[in-house]
Amino acid sequence: MQPPPIHSWHWLDASDLQAVIDALRGEGRRVIGPKVADGAVILGDLVSVAELPTGWLDEQDGGSYRLRQDPAAGSFDHVVGPHSLKNFLFPARETLVSFAREDGVWHEQAAAPPAAPLAVLGVRGCDLAALRIQDRVFLGNGFVDEAYRSRRERLFLVAVNCRRAVATCFCHSTGCGPAVEAGFDLALTEVDGRFACEVGSEEGARVLSEAGIVDAPLSTDEAETVRRVPHDLASRMHARQATDGVPRPRSLDTHGIRDLLMANPEHPRWDDVATRCLSCTNCTLVCPTCFCASVQEVTDLTGDHVDRERQWASCFSLDHSRMHGQPTRSTTSSRYRQWLTHKFAGWIDQFGTSGCTGCGRCITWCPVGIDVTEEIAAIRATDGVTVAREEASS
Amino acid sequence: MAAHKPRLAVFKFASCDGCQLQLLEAGDRLLELAERVEIDHFLEASSRVVPGPYDVGLVEGSITTADDAERIREIRRQCRFLVSIGACATAGGIQALRNWQRVDDFVGAVYATPAYIQTLATSTGIAEHVPVDFELRGCPVDRGQLLELLSAVLWGRKPHVPGHCVCVECKARGTVCVAVAKGIACLGPVTQAGCHALCPSHDRECFGCFGPSESPNLVSLTGFYERGGASRAALVRLVRSFNGHAPAFRAESDRLEGNE
Amino acid sequence: MTMASPWPTASHIDPWQTHSTRIAAIADETEGVRSYRLRFDDAAVGDAFRFAAGQFNMLYVPGVGEAAISISSDPEDVGTLTHTVRAVGNVTDALARLTVGDQVFVRGPFGTPWPVDRVMDRDVVFVAGGLGLASQRSAILRAALPGTCRHATVLHGAKRPGELLYTGEYDAWRRAGVTVATIVDEGGPAWNGRCGLVTALLDDAIDDPARTTVLCCGPDPMMVGVAEKAIDMGVSIDAIFLSLERTMACAAAHCGLCQFGPLFVCRDGPVLRYDRIGLLMKVPRL
Numbered sequence A: 001m002q003p004p005p006i007h008s009w010h011w012l013d014a015s016d017l018q019a020v021i022d023a024l025r026g027e028g029r030r031v032i033g034p035k036v037a038d039g040a041v042i043l044g045d046l047v048s049v050a051e052l053p054t055g056w057l058d059e060q061d062g063g064s065y066r067l068r069q070d071p072a073a074g075s076f077d078h079v080v081g082p083h084s085l086k087n088f089l090f091p092a093r094e095t096l097v098s099f100a101r102e103d104g105v106w107h108e109q110a111a112a113p114p115a116a117p118l119a120v121l122g123v124r125g126c127d128l129a130a131l132r133i134q135d136r137v138f139l140g141n142g143f144v145d146e147a148y149r150s151r152r153e154r155l156f157l158v159a160v161n162c163r164r165a166v167a168t169c170f171c172h173s174t175g176c177g178p179a180v181e182a183g184f185d186l187a188l189t190e191v192d193g194r195f196a197c198e199v200g201s202e203e204g205a206r207v208l209s210e211a212g213i214v215d216a217p218l219s220t221d222e223a224e225t226v227r228r229v230p231h232d233l234a235s236r237m238h239a240r241q242a243t244d245g246v247p248r249p250r251s252l253d254t255h256g257i258r259d260l261l262m263a264n265p266e267h268p269r270w271d272d273v274a275t276r277c278l279s280c281t282n283c284t285l286v287c288p289t290c291f292c293a294s295v296q297e298v299t300d301l302t303g304d305h306v307d308r309e310r311q312w313a314s315c316f317s318l319d320h321s322r323m324h325g326q327p328t329r330s331t332t333s334s335r336y337r338q339w340l341t342h343k344f345a346g347w348i349d350q351f352g353t354s355g356c357t358g359c360g361r362c363i364t365w366c367p368v369g370i371d372v373t374e375e376i377a378a379i380r381a382t383d384g385v386t387v388a389r390e391e392a393s394s
Numbered sequence B: 001m002a003a004h005k006p007r008l009a010v011f012k013f014a015s016c017d018g019c020q021l022q023l024l025e026a027g028d029r030l031l032e033l034a035e036r037v038e039i040d041h042f043l044e045a046s047s048r049v050v051p052g053p054y055d056v057g058l059v060e061g062s063i064t065t066a067d068d069a070e071r072i073r074e075i076r077r078q079c080r081f082l083v084s085i086g087a088c089a090t091a092g093g094i095q096a097l098r099n100w101q102r103v104d105d106f107v108g109a110v111y112a113t114p115a116y117i118q119t120l121a122t123s124t125g126i127a128e129h130v131p132v133d134f135e136l137r138g139c140p141v142d143r144g145q146l147l148e149l150l151s152a153v154l155w156g157r158k159p160h161v162p163g164h165c166v167c168v169e170c171k172a173r174g175t176v177c178v179a180v181a182k183g184i185a186c187l188g189p190v191t192q193a194g195c196h197a198l199c200p201s202h203d204r205e206c207f208g209c210f211g212p213s214e215s216p217n218l219v220s221l222t223g224f225y226e227r228g229g230a231s232r233a234a235l236v237r238l239v240r241s242f243n244g245h246a247p248a249f250r251a252e253s254d255r256l257e258g259n260e
Numbered sequence C: 001m002t003m004a005s006p007w008p009t010a011s012h013i014d015p016w017q018t019h020s021t022r023i024a025a026i027a028d029e030t031e032g033v034r035s036y037r038l039r040f041d042d043a044a045v046g047d048a049f050r051f052a053a054g055q056f057n058m059l060y061v062p063g064v065g066e067a068a069i070s071i072s073s074d075p076e077d078v079g080t081l082t083h084t085v086r087a088v089g090n091v092t093d094a095l096a097r098l099t100v101g102d103q104v105f106v107r108g109p110f111g112t113p114w115p116v117d118r119v120m121d122r123d124v125v126f127v128a129g130g131l132g133l134a135s136q137r138s139a140i141l142r143a144a145l146p147g148t149c150r151h152a153t154v155l156h157g158a159k160r161p162g163e164l165l166y167t168g169e170y171d172a173w174r175r176a177g178v179t180v181a182t183i184v185d186e187g188g189p190a191w192n193g194r195c196g197l198v199t200a201l202l203d204d205a206i207d208d209p210a211r212t213t214v215l216c217c218g219p220d221p222m223m224v225g226v227a228e229k230a231i232d233m234g235v236s237i238d239a240i241f242l243s244l245e246r247t248m249a250c251a252a253a254h255c256g257l258c259q260f261g262p263l264f265v266c267r268d269g270p271v272l273r274y275d276r277i278g279l280l281m282k283v284p285r286l
C-alpha cells in the first residue's frame, strides 16, 4: 500500500485508532496514552482504545483536580494530568553507568540495551513545546545525554488538538497551544465521535498505512472546519471565556518577562510567597520542562558493584544548592525566586526560550494552590519595589 | 577499611521492635551484612552477646524511665558511631502522646498498685539524652535506608538519606496526589521522605511517619486544609501522632490548639 | 516525533564518558591537602586528553562519588594530570585514603579556561585565596613562559602560613620572572611576612591598571572584594576574571545544580568575566 502524503488528513473511527495502536505495538513499541486511574487522567501503558478516558472531564484549579463523567465528553476532552512526556523521556530514576570490581580492578560496565521504543498517544500542544525545550537541554547545548537521545530518537507521537481548556491552562499566553502545529507523527482532532487525523511525518504515514488507513480523506471543507477547532478554543482563551462552565483560563503577560524578573531579585513578593510555599518540590517535578537531577551511588553491601543513578532533583530542596555543607538558597524565599526566575527568565538566556509552556500543571498540583501567573502579575504590578537588604553578599 | 570486621550492636528501649524487624526481615541482605560485620549484640536475633565497645550501635526506642536514661549513657560510651533508628528513638514515638497528659493519671487508672510503676513524665528521643551521630527516621525505618546507611558506613561514604518531603517520592513513582485529586489532608508536603510514598500510593494520606522534612511549612499547609473544610481537631490528630513530639510537629499541634 | 538525528552523531560529546587512571605519585602539600599525579591506563586516551589551564575534571571514586577538581598541571604535560585536593567530605576524604597505584576515574575536561592566551601585552595578576591557587597553577605555569604576557604576579592569601600552597615552587616561578607575594590572616610568632586580606596586596601589584588583567579564585566574598578594589584602582571590569565554585553532578549543564543566575558554572564557567557576574554576586542566596 502506498503511504499517504504528509499533511494529508484522514478520518479515523475508534476501530481505526485501535488499528494504529495495534500497528505500533506490532512493531515492538510500548504504547503510552491517557487513562483514568486514582482519580486522575494519567499516562500509562495502553493496549486498547477502550482504556481511553472517553466520557471523562477534568476540572482543575490551584491545588485542586477533580474528574467528572459527562456523556457528551469525547476521548480527549480532558486536558493534561499529573504526568507528562518527561516521566518517560527523562524518568525519575535511571542508572547512567555501572561499575563492577573484579580482582581489585574497577571496570565500567557495558550499558544496558535500550528499552523498547515508545509511542505516546494524546500529546498536546504544550507537551510538544515542552519536548522541544527538553531537546535543547539534553541534546542541544554542546553535550548530548545519550539516555535521553536513545528514547527521543525512537519516539512516535500521536498528538491531539485541544477543544477544551481548564482554568489552569494558559498556553495561549505562551504561544504553545492549543493547536499542534509541528513535531508530531500523527495529530488527531476529535469531531463528533470521530478523529480527523493529520499526517505529520513519513513515519506517521508509514504507520497509518501499516494500520490499513489510506483512503478516508477529509474533504477540503471538512479539513477547514477541523483546523478551526483548536483556533476557536484559542480565541475563547484569549477572550478568557470559560469553556463548558469551568472557571475561565488563566493568562500571563509575557512582555519583557525576562528583564522584569531579572531586575527584581529583592522584591518583597518573594518573602510573601514564602509564607505560603511549602518548598515541597511538586511544581518542579510535575513541570514538563524542569530538568534538575542529582546522581547517587547505589552500592550493595559487598561494595563490588555500583550503579550511578540519576534522580530527579528540585531547586526547592536544600541539597540542590548545598556547598561547603550549607545550602546557598537557605530560605524558601530564595528557592521560590530560583524556580520562578529560572523558569521564566534565566531559561531564555540558557536555551533561547522560556521554560514555561503554559500547561498549568504547577498550579494544579501545588498542594496549596500557588499560581505562577499570579506571582508574576504581582511582581509586575510593583516592579522595582525592594526589601531592605540585610547583607551585602551571600 | 578497618583490619577487623566492624562490630555492630542493636539496642532497644521503649518501642514495638518494628524497626529491628526491618533488619531481621532483610533476608539475603542480612546474610550479606553478617559476612561484613560482627553482629555482637542483637537480642531480637540471637542471645549471643559479646561485650562492647562496638563500632556501630543502632538504638531503637524512646527513653521513658530513669533506668533507661542511665543505660543510654552507657551505650553511648560503648559505641563509636551511634545511630538512633525510628520515630521512637528520634522523636519519642507514639508513646510521646503522654507528653501532653499527666502520666500519674494514666498510672492510677491502669495499674492496681501505681507505686510499683516507675516512669518518667515524658517519652523522649535518644538525642535528648546523649549525642547521636545519625538519626534514621521512620515508623518503622525503611529497610532500604537502613541498609544504605550501613553500607555507607562500611564503605566510608556519605549515606544518601535525603531530607526532602514525601511528595518527591509520590512524583517519582507517578502516584496521583491524594491531596489535590481527592481533597484529603495529607502530611506528605511536610514529612521527610523514606517510605516510598507508601500511603499515598494506597490512596491514603501521609501520616508523617518519617517526621518533619528539612524545611516544613506546617502553618501554610494546615491553613490550606482548614480552608478546604478540615476541622482543627482533625488536623491536631493528624500532626500529633507517631512523630507528634518532633519539634516542628509539636509546635504546630500546640498552635492549632491555641496553646501557643 | 521520531527524529532522523538532527544532532551530530560522530562529534557529539558524551559527558559521562569516564577514563580509568592510576595514581602515579602523591605529594603532601599542606595539612589535609595532597596533589595526585594521575596516569591514564590507556596511553592513547592519555595522549588524546587535552585541556586548557583553568579547566576541571570530575574525579570519581567508585562507590563513593564524584567531585569537581581543577587540573593543576601544565597543559603541555600530556599523558598525566595533577590534581590538588583538600579532604573535606565524601569524595575528597575517599581520595585521601588512596595510595600510589590505586584507581581513580576521570571525566573531563570541563569548563572555561583562564584567558592566558590573550594577555600578551598585559600585566597579569593572579589572586588566590587558599586552595584557589590550585585552579591557577596551570595558568601560572603558562604565564611564566616567555612571551605569554608582559609581567605576571601571583598574590596568594591563606588563613595561616602553613596553608600557603605550592610554597616549594615559588623560587622557580620567581626565576621565570613571576612576582610572588603572600599574606596570611593569622601569622603566628614564626611568620615575618604580611598579615591581612589578600586585597591589601593589590596596591603594590597593579601599577598600570589599564594594561592589567586580574584572575582571581577563592571564596565568593573575597573575590568580590578583589574585583571591586581592582575596579577602584582603574582595572577595566572586562579584564577581571573569577573562577566560581558550585556543587555539580554532571558538569555538562544537564543536572542544573550549579546554576548561578542564568549561568551554568560548569559550562559557562568556572572562569567568568566579572561584567557578567558582578551584579549576581551581590544578590544574597542566589
Ligand SMILES: Cc1cc2nc3c(=O)[nH]c(=O)nc-3n(C[C@H](O)[C@H](O)[C@H](O)COP(=O)(O)OP(=O)(O)OC[C@H]3O[C@@H](n4cnc5c(N)ncnc54)[C@H](O)[C@@H]3O)c2cc1C
Residues within 6 Å of the ligand: A323, A324, A325, A326, B158, C056, C065, C066, C067, C068, C069, C070, C071, C083, C084, C085, C086, C087, C088, C089, C090, C091, C092, C093, C111, C131, C134, C135, C244, C245, C246, C247, C248, C270
Ligand atoms: C570548578 C571547580 C573546581 C574545583 N577545584 C578544586 C580543587 O582543585 N581542589 C579541591 O580540593 N577542591 C576543588 N573544588 C571543590 C570540590 O569540588 C569540593 O570540595 C568537593 O566537591 C567536595 O566533595 P566531597 O564529596 O569531598 O565533600 P562533600 O561530602 O560533598 O562535602 C563538601 C563540604 O560540605 C561539608 N558537608 C557535607 N555534608 C555536610 C553535612 N551534612 N553537614 C555539614 N557539613 C557537611 C563538608 O564538610 C565539606 O566542607 C572545585 C570545585 C569546583 C566547582
Ligand code: SF4
Residues within 6 Å of the ligand: A283, A286, A287, A288, A289, A343, A355, A356, A357, A358, A359, A360, A361, A362, A363, A372
Ligand atoms: S512552569 Fe508550570 S505552567 Fe509552565 S510548563 Fe512548568 S508546570 Fe507548566
Ligand code: SF4
Residues within 6 Å of the ligand: A276, A277, A278, A279, A280, A281, A282, A283, A284, A316, A365, A366, A367, A368, A369, A370
Ligand atoms: S510553589 Fe507549591 S508546589 Fe511549588 S514548592 Fe511551593 S508549595 Fe510546593
Ligand code: SF4
Residues within 6 Å of the ligand: A282, A367, B166, B167, B168, B170, B171, B176, B177, B178, B179, B180, B186, B187, B188, B189, B197, B200, B205, B206
Ligand atoms: S499525596 Fe501527599 S505526599 Fe503525595 S504529592 Fe500529594 S501531598 Fe505530597
